[in-house]
Amino acid sequence: MDESTHNHADAAPEQATQSITSSASGTGIRTGAQYLEGLRDDREVWTEGKRIADVTREPSMMRGAQTLASFLDRQDEDTYRDTVTYLDDDGDRCATAYMIPKSKEDIAQRGRAYVQWARWSNGMFGRTPDYKNASLMAFAGATEFLAQGTKGQADFAGNMTTFYKLARKNDKVLTHTLVNPTFNFQQAASGKFSEKVALQVVKETDAGIIVNGARLLATLGPLADEIEVFPSTVLRATEDNIPFAFAFAIPIATPGLKLICRDTYDHGKSHFDAPLSSRYEEMDAVVVFENVFIPWERIFMYGEPHLCNQAFAATNAVVHMMHQVACGKLVKSEFLLGILCSIARASGRDKDLHTKGLIAEVMQMTETIRALLFSAEAQAHEDQHGNFIPLRGPLDTSRNLFPKFYPRMIEILQLIGSSSLMATPAEADFSNELGTDVEQYFQLTNMDSRDRVGLFRLAHDVAISGFGTRQALYERFFFGPPALIASGYYDLYDKDPLIDRVDALLNEA
Ligand SMILES: Cc1cc2nc3c(=O)[nH]c(=O)nc-3n(C[C@H](O)[C@H](O)[C@H](O)COP(=O)(O)OP(=O)(O)OC[C@H]3O[C@@H](n4cnc5c(N)ncnc54)[C@H](O)[C@@H]3O)c2cc1C
Incomplete structure (x- = not known):
């Protein structure tokens, strides 16, 4: 490690990162206005060649922030309060996803909260806070599990307890980044990271550590309060990987942290013209750490690749994340199904055998996710930590299937939508000199022109637009490399009884 490295914390380490204890004093859920106010800090966010001064006023992402703010407000509405919040031990109303489940019913309640959060965007705002x-x-x-850590100068378990309380009591919106950029595929596939690009510890002091490098990818990064920087799931337990082995969380506005965003998909269109991208731009960013100081109190794992490698599985975090994801994907599948059925009915194609067959395929995918979710919740059980978890197998099946299901659903929407996905005059065309033409030529047997154009503009935003294409990419990759996930699934599957049955037949006298 380079002892001479310049770092952003040299001047005043204690101020470089917000004190975790001083800010743990909230009382639960926040309003949208409080969330937006919290985003107005010194965060370093870049997009399309410029640094953004205030993400809540920046056209490329402010409507996504406003959408999330409106969801946070709904947490305290009568219709939703009992589903998406619970009273913690202090009597504070907190988000249900923070509730540590102690029964099967708690798992079911968590599921209902996930479904409700997803319904607010029909699954199109993928990274709602309940995931993290x-x-x-x-x-x-x-x-x-974290208490097993022996390196560094921290009470890792205590740090986690305090951070959890900070997040729960202040209704923090979190993002995370788990994956180092690949510099050389062979090197990456052998479980090693490149010192040129990967996030690594470059210095250790009595106050904390200093990290340098990059991470992929933080969805919602510019619109989050804090970022969890957790271990990559492919961290091999070798000496080489010690500088890459850590887990910590810091505010997005930490000095030296830069978010380099992709281009926006919110082009300022009306909700009619761009029903999804005008609402649900959640933004993704590569995260660059330029000698960022991390105080010990913000660190949960350090210098022990074997612990980092087990973390998500051993804590069952991955199972709870899969639960949230399955709920969201069910809602999203139902929404796509709704669009397909509307399109088929509008044109009378709901009588066509071929069309019905294609939509039935989407129905079957949707019902598969529903059945897997039901199976997981119905077989919820106590884990090794004395908490309840849904059964992993069905959820793992769902997370392996959905990255294949979703692109097929989009393909079916394209097959059924065909050229109508291009027959999409703008909202303004209904009130300009084209108005009469548009009213006349865009009608369908069961739908007038305005509704038809609205429906197909929605279908376009799902299946064709930059927003929609990014959604498909998200579904393929956001939970990790599909091949690795499938390989892990194979490893966990209970294969021996099946092999025994084959052996039994072969050995039958
Ligand atoms: C829209 C979108 C949003 C995302 N949001 C987030 C987010 O919020 N947070 C986050 O952390 N990530 C996010 N991701 C990143 C996602 O985790 C990665 O895309 C996914 O893990 C695949 O990694 P990769 O893109 O680097 O692909 P790859 O380079 O193919 O692989 C990534 C890793 O897998 C390993 N690997 C690949 N193949 C093999 C192999 N055969 N054997 C052993 N190891 C192998 C490599 O070591 C490498 O480290 C997002 C991705 C997308 C597309």
């Missing part, structure tokens, strides 16, 4: 809350809850419920 679920993971954090699992780590906080399994701190004995």
